Amino acid sequence: MGGKSIINELPNILKNGKIEVEKILNEDHNIKTEAIVVPSRERDGLFKGKISQYKEREITNRFIYGDNLYTMKSVLKGEGCSSMKGKIDLIYIDPPFLSKANYNSKIRLPLNGKTVTVEKFAYSDFWEEGVVSYLKMLYPRLLLMKDLLSDKGSIYVHLDWHIVHYVKIIMDEVFGKDMFLNEIIWNYKSGGVSKKYFARKHDTILLYSKTKNYIFNSQKEKSYNRGLKPYRFKGVEEFVDDIGWYTLVNMKDVWNIDMVGRTSKERVGYATQKPEKLLERIILSSTDENSIVADFFAGSGTTGVVAERLNRRWILSDIGTNSALTVEKRLIDMEGEQFLLQGLKGYDLVHNGELSIGEIHKKSLEDEKELISFSLEGYKIDINNIPIEEKYRKIVKDVLKENSLNLIDYISIDPDYNGEIFISRWQDFREENIYEINRFVELKVSKKDRRNIAIKVVDVFGFESKYILEI
Ligand SMILES: C[S@@+](CC[C@H](N)C(=O)[O-])C[C@H]1O[C@@H](n2cnc3c(N)ncnc32)[C@H](O)[C@@H]1O
Known part of the structure; x- marks a missing residue:
């Protein structure tokens, strides 16, 4: 101390x-x-x-x-x-x-x-x-x-x-x-x-x-009877489980x-x-x-x-x-x-990566809706800025080479960005044991002549990047 x-x-x-x-x-x-x-x-x-x-x-x-x-x-x-x-x-x-x-x-x-x-x-x-x-x-x-x-x-x-x-x-x-x-x-x-x-x-x-x-809402817990046998006292409710007989008492x-x-x-x-x-x-x-x-x-x-x-x-x-x-x-x-x-203020997530997005497709649907689709093509990151030990840098380099999108942890989209506040209305992220995000994005939205789609991605190191697609 x-x-x-x-x-x-x-x-x-x-x-x-x-x-x-x-x-x-x-x-x-x-x-x-x-x-x-x-x-x-x-x-x-x-x-x-x-x-x-x-x-x-x-x-x-x-x-x-x-x-x-x-x-x-x-x-x-x-x-x-x-x-x-x-x-x-x-x-x-x-x-x-x-x-x-x-x-x-x-x-x-x-x-x-x-x-x-x-x-x-x-x-x-x-x-x-x-x-x-x-x-x-x-x-x-x-x-x-x-x-x-x-x-x-x-x-x-x-x-x-x-x-x-x-x-x-x-x-x-x-x-x-x-x-x-x-x-x-x-x-x-x-x-x-x-x-x-x-x-x-x-x-x-x-x-x-x-x-x-x-x-204070008192919680109850099990209190096992002596010998795990029923007491059969008048007015006392008793229960039994795999261990034996018990009553419910106020939590200790x-x-x-x-x-x-x-x-x-x-x-x-x-x-x-x-x-x-x-x-x-x-x-x-x-x-x-x-x-x-x-x-x-x-x-x-x-x-x-x-x-x-x-x-x-x-x-x-x-x-x-x-x-x-x-x-x-x-x-x-x-x-x-x-x-x-x-x-x-002053605690913005740091920008370090660059996402590339493929061609954007728009298809009319019924009920005044349209389908907007695009794919995520690749991700670039300045490897020297990542807060990890030297021994891990080579691994990250290899992952980037094999499939750079595997460094993306999280993506969220506002299909109608109003220029002021990002309303995240669709999200995707890596799962335990899946470690990849879905690289194809499809948004079914109401039909509009023009719209701004805002995209936020965060990589596995916590670096965030934001994009606005004007379509
Ligand atoms: C013991 S962990 C909390 C774990 C949490 N109870 C859970 O179930 O995951 C303590 C947390 O305090 C945060 N922390 C430490 N100093 C802080 C500060 N000055 N302001 C805000 N968070 C702080 C750390 O980043 C860390 O996530």
Whole structure:
């Protein structure tokens, strides 16, 4: 751990954190809406998206790309959305843990009939001054989160043994000791044990509410009877499963939930992805239908995915391009409600690649419709700008040579681009085990003499390029 004494530094961390928040609240950090995404993914490429009027400010569900200190402040002040001050019923955060590790994500690419893997950097969890700089990062962010929470709201802070005891102290400071509700132990099985101490197999989730009048829907869990036999007490409902007889009791604070394992269907390849079951328990316990749920360290977007499934509204934010794309794809796959993709100014995805598109064909159809079709021909990228280790560069070169389109991860199209906002109405992306996108695009749209088609592609390294076809 870092050299500075935490006890000595704490007063400064608190004082400077408050000053930082005051300062930021007076600054302008504009948020730009990059796209309205209407999930619509047909493998045959036929466009069936709903076309209606979209009012950006009326859509709550959003992913904001950028440092959450500034994205939260913008959400609080209503920049690029209506102000969320006091509107959010649940905040779950799973920040880096002070694990002193760099997290990479694996990219699988087809080459010579096989699948090869390269790794790209996802995010870093190194802190120069150890605990002190970690708390300096977290404290001002917690102050903003408190302002965002509604009076019925609660916050879950997911940590582990590296930092949880220090964070508990600043949580008490921000939310008040009286608002502490639980220290939830998420117990899991995973590989790797030490011979020098007990195997560390749990994370700790601190739960606080904003006021005493918070939402809490008690969940039930099985409690097996002694001897696994029926008790037959009057008025007690009993059940039986493969293990034996049990009753249902209010859920306790130790949760046994499997991690997202290597073979799990949920797995999206994001290093610290949390299981949906964990978020389901949290969201069901601390929100009602239509509540707004936020996660400002979104990672692979598990919180948004579960919130969407449970009919809650959601706001996610993350600083990583890898996270931005993973979240977008996961939510499109669910075919749920439309959502916004926003970015803090200065956090635009970097442009590094060049897509070439073949001839565009137009064919009249019945009912005032037309079919527009074209193919993706190739993709060029400056290989020296890719953030990967040298050992992987040769592999990428070979993939580019064999079929450059295999570096495209994601494509989305607005068949009626209005010149202002990209409304993504058709999307396609690589699947686990398919690693190729469909190179033929067919859009069935209403007939028009002239239209602008906007195309966005993102490659496997997170580089984005945009094209407008005037036809
Ligand atoms: C442990 S991961 C979250 C994993 C997530 N719970 C899931 O299920 O996939 C932590 C995330 O915090 C993000 N992060 C770190 N610092 C951030 C910051 N200042 N602003 C926004 N996101 C940040 C990282 O990019 C990373 O995706």
